[in-house]
Amino acid sequence: MSQLLKVDEWQSASKRWHVADVHTWTGWREMADILNINSLNDFIDCLINTYDATIVKYVEEKDFLMFHWESNKYAKAHKFKLDVNRIARKKGYMV
Secondary structure, three states: OOOEOOOEEEEOOOOOEEEEOOOOOOOHHHHHHHOOOOOHHHHHHHHHHOOOOEEEEEEHHHOEEEEEEOHHHHHHHHHHHHHHHHHHHHHOOEO
16 A cells, blocks of 8 residues: 655654654655655765755665764754655655
8 A cells, every 4th residue: 555755853862863754664765756866876965965964874785875964953854854745745756
């Protein structure tokens, strides 16, 4: 059963902010697709340059990406969440 893509934000015990799809556990590709980004490197550039995220780890060969925002950058994490969810709704992006 498919549903509209929706990402959530939360603060971990380390006080860092995270944004991800915790409902269907899609990976970075769906968020990148929402933003019309086709490669992992371009998505990383977007996270860093547009949303001021910190890249923790990425392994291109394994299609793995981990990122977060420091505790004082909640507004940036929240903007990323709002942008992805707004565009997903507008596109009717089902996962």
